[in-house]
Amino acid sequence: MNFKELISKKISDHTNLDECKVFELLEVPPKPELGDFAFPCFLLAKELKKSPAEIATDLTSKIKENFIEKVEAKGPYVNFWIKKEILVKNVLESLEENIVLDKKDKILLESPGPNTNKPLHLGHLRNMLLGVSNKKILNYLGHEVIPVDVVNDRGIHICKSMLAYKLFGNNETPESSGMKGDYFVGKYYVKFAEEVKNNPELEDQAKEMLKLWEEGDEETLDIWKKMRDWCLAGFKESFKNFDVVHEKSYYESETYKAGKEIILNGLENGLFEKDEDGAIIANLEDKGLGKKVLLRADGTSIYITQDIELARQRFEDYNMDRIVYIVGSEQIHHFKVLFEILKMLNFPFADKCHHLAYGMVYLPDGKMKSREGTIVDADNFKSDMVKMAKLEVKERYPDLNDDELNTRADMIASAAVNFFILKYDAHKDFVYDPKQSLSFTGDSGPYIQYTHARICSIQRKANLNPENINYSLLELDSERNLINKLEDFKDIILKSAENYRPSLIANYLLELSQLFNNYYHETQIIIEEKELMNARLFLINKIKYVLNNGLSLLNIKAPEEM
């Protein structure tokens, strides 16, 4: 039953406005003492040549419905109260029903697209969290999500770490040095940056190495394969650590050449042009995007060359309805250009591409620089959080055994990290403040977990009888606030899926938790009056359901105890 529709119809009957217009205007008042719905009368004022307040009073006297408890004019607004029992029953009983969409899509999700020359850093972490969370949100609505990756495993930056290893590595391996593979490779990337300061000709040597690589020089390929595999093995561990799975990974080393043909065909067909230096370019000036080089003057391919091929290949592999690229916002222009070029090429998937751009993660000292080692990498960041969480748990519950301690610390640390990063709107830059991220109070993942654990604790002490709930007993303001909030749950999920915004869910769960904790303090749930207690137990069970499911969409576990 949709009360908003019913009320809209009723108001429409008594005014000149059509039902849809009324529906649009009808709002939920900012405060519960103003009713469940409110209709502002400003629009009618002009037409009827009466003050909005007068119209409100007028309208109020005309509306009577059996599901409406009370209609009241309050200034220029008509406020509606739905009969509590009907409203509450309606909200709580429909909460766990599935959301049914008209159309379920097959969606490719690209994340996080690492380079095989250094470990994953905080930016990748943000990327991975956005990937995992968006996948869960889309899955929740019944879409099929195919997580894929693109691995940038070739190019000059890769050769830099290779060269440093060749010159200074002494056949050291991750095993012999006891390092995780991606850190091991990253060590040589940093080494190169250090050495090149005193020896600038290393730059040329790296370029030379790239040339050898492209020519298929055996020794170079050997180093490349070795280091690439070390790095990928390291990523595999990290991905597991952050619950990242891929159905397929695409490697730039395998696709970089194939894009050329598409470009050359495009040139033949007159889609693209050759400029005076011999580079092949796409003219996108009429789109306000300037000109874009697609193939270098020397005939070698660049990033966009392989991106075009990659898109084609993926569509061939999966014939998806949509593809979402989770890539930093510094590449907004790149993707605008890419999507335009896919259109020029008449690829059928050109208008199904979406770039989910996310902002920079800064450290208090400034931007992270992997070449200078001023970087917080994802693995160490996470393990520091777990250590910190362990101390917090131990302090509160000194008697826990090690297993339980580790489980809880892990769960809490994940919650802290995921929430801290996902609560920001993706397109915003933010500063990663180590101190703040280690705080488990206030607006944080652990706060929501704690709320969940509190509900579980009550449930261990009193049994709910889900039959014969007397909804009319839930009449406190705090209970109404909670029920109103629960009613929003599905809309929030739909909205966050529509715009790929897990942050909406994060903030929603926070608000719900705040309402519950307030309720918890002011109201005793386990009480003598069985009927009232049962109604309250029913309510908090629904809150638990929403917290549990909502947290899961952020890839955060909801603990029974904390």
Next chain:
RNA sequence: GAGCCUGUAGCGCAGUCUGGAUAGCGCGAUUGCCUCCUAAGCAAUAGGUCGUGGGUUCGAAUCCCAUCAGGCUCGCCA
């Protein structure tokens, strides 16, 4: 020079798409609350020219124009 993003309390943010009632939340500060379902909690107080200036509107943090500040980007990097 052009494009995109951001600007809301001391600090960090939500709200802006889709205009509506007294602009919310967290941290920090001050003050209360554990004989009572988990105090990783709750309540209260203090803290606001919603960057600035115009415009549209009965009504603007929200829409439009201008402007300032910061960030990102703009054919052969990824």
